[in-house]
Structures are given as C-alpha cells and as structure tokens.
C-alpha cells in the first residue's frame with residue numbers, strides 16, 4: 001500500500017523531533033511490510049491560529065525549507081498558509097488527497113493540466129494504484145482529540161478514517177487515551193502507535209524559551 005504521511009502543526013520553530021517523527025514512522029511502517037511510504041508532508045498552520053509564540057508563516061516556511069533541504073522524501077506544503085484563514089485539519093487532509101488523485105487521473109488520461117505542487121512525491125505518478133494519506137502526529141496531539149472545543153466528533157471520526165500514525169511522547173499515554181475514548185476505540189485498528197525509544201522531550205516551546213534567554 002502506497003502511503004504519504006502528513007503532519008500539521010505550528011513548527012514555530014521546526015525541531016529535530018519534527019523530522020525524527022517522520023523517520024521513526026516510516027521505519028516502523030516499512031518494517032511492517034504492508035506499507036510503502038513514498039512521501040512526507042509538513043503543513044505549517046495559518047498565522048490566524050494565533051497561538052502564543054507563533055512566528056510569521058513566512059519565517060516558519062523558510063525554516064522548514066532549510067530544515068528539509070537534505071531530506072529526499074519529506075517536503076513542505078504551504079497550502080494552509082496560502083488560505084485566507086485557518087483551515088480545519090480534515091480539510092487539509094482532503095485537499096492533499098484530492099490533489100494527489102487529480103494528478104494521478106491526469107497521468108492516466110495522458111493530460112498534464114495542473115502545475116505539480118512542490119510537496120508532491122515523484123513516485124505518485126509512477127504507478128496507478130491508490131496513494132493513501134495518513135495523519136502523522138505526536139501523542140500529545142492525539143490527546144487533544146478529547147477536547148470537544150477543539151475537535152468535533154465528526155472530525156475525529158474523519159481523521160481516524162484516513163488513519164493515524166502516532167509517535168509516543170514523554171508524558172503521554174496514548175494506549176490509555178484510546179481506551180478511554182469511544183470514537184478512538186472504535187477506530188483503534190486505524191491508529192498505528194509507534195514507540196519512540198530514543199525519547200527526547202525537545203519541543204518548539206523549549207527552543208523558543210532558550211532562544212529568548214540567549215542560551
């Protein structure tokens with residue numbers, strides 16, 4: 001099964017752990033044998049999210065591009081930043097999935113109408129079998145699914161239908177969290193939990209704090 005992993009987040013700033021998250025997920029899925037991870041997408045959130053410490057999207061995009069210079073499979077998508085306002089994550093997944101399907105359809109029909117986006121892996125058009133999109137997140141983001149102020153039940157269901165790949169994070173207990181959520185339990189087969197054995201509590205918040213102190 002061909003798969004593209006997409007991670008949405010603030011990336012303010014991007015850290016080594018954001019990149020490690022992709023590598024850990026891809027290694028795990030490839031070892032399982034059933035998946036061929038053909039690409040990774042990092043989608044920085046719109047400035048309208050207004051989270052404290054969120055630097056301007058142009059800077060976050062530039063930092064992500066620099067961070068991903070040496071990666072041959074993870075790319076940045078600026079689609080969220082280009083929108084007039086914040087986009088719910090289900091729509092971000094839908095947009096990228098539709099775009100992949102369109103490009104594949106054009107290839108099958110011998111057309112080349114659309115300009116290929118920078119985040120689209122070349123492998124997409126090399127075969128005709130479906131490319132699945134899965135949401136990649138740390139366990140702390142999964143935990144926010146319980147907050148009905150942030151996510152509706154329908155959104156959580158849609159996210160689970162795409163499939164989730166969740167990387168363990170210090171202080172989070174995703175197994176317990178899934179068990180305690182009716183929706184997540186229902187879709188537990190679509191949630192791939194991956195243990196990060198080289199635990200590292202690096203976060204953008206910590207980097208911002210240290211930078212502010214010049215340390």
Ligand SMILES: Nc1ncnc2c1ncn2[C@@H]1O[C@H](COP(=O)(O)OP(=O)(O)OP(=O)(O)O)[C@@H](O)[C@H]1O
Nearest residue numbers: 009010011017137138141169200201202203204205
């Ligand atoms: N150390 C880590 N281990 C596992 N996942 C991580 C780690 N750091 C970030 N992530 C994941 O990366 C994604 C994007 O994170 P985001 O930039 O939104 O927040 P953050 O890195 O936790 O930063 P902040 O400290 O500003 O909240 C999320 O899914 C988050 O769970």
Ligand SMILES: NC(=O)c1ccc[n+]([C@@H]2O[C@H](COP(=O)(O)O)[C@@H](O)[C@H]2O)c1
Nearest residue numbers: 008009010045088089090150151152155
């Ligand atoms: N309902 C939603 O679609 C929803 C809710 C909360 C966070 N998110 C996304 O999760 C990512 C991380 O956001 P926070 O940094 O606020 O946890 C962002 O990309 C944000 O857009 C989406």
